[in-house]
Amino acid sequence: MSAPFDVRHRIRWKASVALAGVLASPTAAVWAGSAPLDIVTVVKRIQDAALRRSFAGTYVVSHGGHMTSSRITHYCDGRDQIERIEALDGQMRQVYRHNDTVHVFWPGTRTALIEQRELVGRFPAPLQPGDGTRLDQYELLPADDERIAGHATQVVVLRPRDHLRYARRLWLERRTGLLVRWDLLNERGEVLESASFSDLQLNVKPSPQTLLQEMHRLDGYKVNKPVYTATSLDSEGWTLSASVPGFEVRRTVRRPMAPGVARTAAPVGSAASTTGEPGATMLQAVYSDGLTHVSVFIEPFVATLHKREVPATLGSTSALSRRNGDWWITAVGAVPVAALQQFVDGLARRKP
Template sequence: MSPPFDVRHRIRWKATAALVGVLASPMPVVWAGSPPQDTVAIVKRIQDAALRRSFVGTYVVSHGGHMTSSRITHFCDGRDQIERIEALDGQMRQVYRHNDTVHVLWPGTRTALIEQRELVGRFPSPLQPGDGAQLDQYELQTGDDERIAGHAAQVVVFKPRDALRFPRRLWLERRTGLLLRSDLLNERGEVLESASFSELQLHVKLSAQTLLQEMHRLDGYKVSKPVYTATTLDNEGWTLHTPVPGFETRQIVRRPMAPWIARTAAPGASAAGASGDTTTMVQAVYSDGLTHVSVFIEPFVAALHKREVPATVGSTSALSRRNGDWWITAVGAVPVTALQQFVDGLERRKP
């Protein structure tokens, strides 16, 4: 049985946001010679390479027999970052990012979404080491060099020390540290999802002005600018009574519901005693340094919220559960046991 539309929508939205955020987290470190053999240093090197290099390439993501590809153009001059990500499969979609401002354009429907990434903690960047403490949950293993998209690459594996996260195998461009390929593995070492450049040009000369002009060419588009408000679980009347080992809070915001949810949740549809606000939800983002989990808290709507068993799309799973007048959904590229701990650990604070 396929997962319900609301879960599929969140999982796919999460995957799209991940592609925007994968090149977005600043960690300014300069390296020379061989890459360091340390978990935090490796992650910082990957981030730094994405920030300091201009490149153009085709990026392919495959999982469960499905494959999607995008064309990435990334400009960096040491001050500004500008990138364009064009979906090459399915519905035409273009994602532009100028530093923390992101424009998502759907030319076929002439609609556009404009967001400020820092308001949601650059959600959901998969590389967020913070002070590096969380990366203690992984053991670093190194392998022999291989070739990816015509470039020599160092292979590193982040092996988890518990059952709350998946192993990750990464290929780093030998000279720059740019992430060329990433495999997410299950506990048996089988590939759940693979994302890789199929071709890549480094050190290309790009026109920042051309990319910016494209980004702001919105005549005739219906533009949406969702508003995010920083908040805390305590302010929203919640608490995570048992922290999930290795995961730290990255950001908590109150954000708009997806439009189709707001339309479905007609006035009076939520359970008695709920806030009645069916236009916004709370999103809490947690990270262990390599992956993240998002927890959504929204008013329960009987016509909409029916499935409490796990659902999976590609490497990303979702687990939903009713909690009184509320509906809790945890989403992440982690084992369901980790999502279970987030959902079970969230409690409504007594008045």
């Protein structure tokens, strides 16, 4: 994968594996024959459906004036999740996931990437202690029910209480709670990004053994398997001077830079910085508010590479970069630029 300062590639990557307009008045959302729900219950229902249901279908994503479609096969037995996503448009690409391990294949170039999903982000983010409070940054509103891909759905809107996140409109299959469509809306109710099944089969029975065999068929491929080292901003000499409301750091890692960049932009003081050999690394801190993610990357500043400080946006995903002394900081996420601004402005090098 290319380095995070390649903003367009980073935005497209997040859009490719990211698998809500008029906002209703605030009243309690209710499933048929059930009690009113809160936002935590809705999020748990979506997650439980993905953990307990096998399904297959065609998934269409529209963002930034572009539309892509993929064929998804999802297997789950209540413990393991195995998934295959085949791109139907553009360059051939196959994505396999076994729980949190992701294999991405590009058959045309015979290259493959193995990465952990928690660094890519997911929706909704896995619930952790304290997320109920962070989810209070959104208000749960009901909307009119609709049929999607032949399935009756319950529709809800998650409206943000501030300007640091987007609204989401969600379509949940009424019986199972499976998320079959979602829209991301700006403050004017305009759709920034939309993803939906155009056809969907529930309770299919794909062969997990076949999917795993395909996932691990790496012969003939040049495999990139980045090694991540768990760390923290504090131990790396950084601090976020003011927390961004609702967001909490989920993981911080030191990760390798792209080989071509590593020879040019090795960390100050590293062996790679003096020898010009691969081995340069950067920091990635992943933040979440319980629904969406923001990744913050910190890497050495290189004048010939790092020139763009204005925001770049594709659909709902934006990136903002800023020089900080000898360092280049980039924040990327499906959030308004105002949120990214708080991340890049708040990061400071800790005094010795």
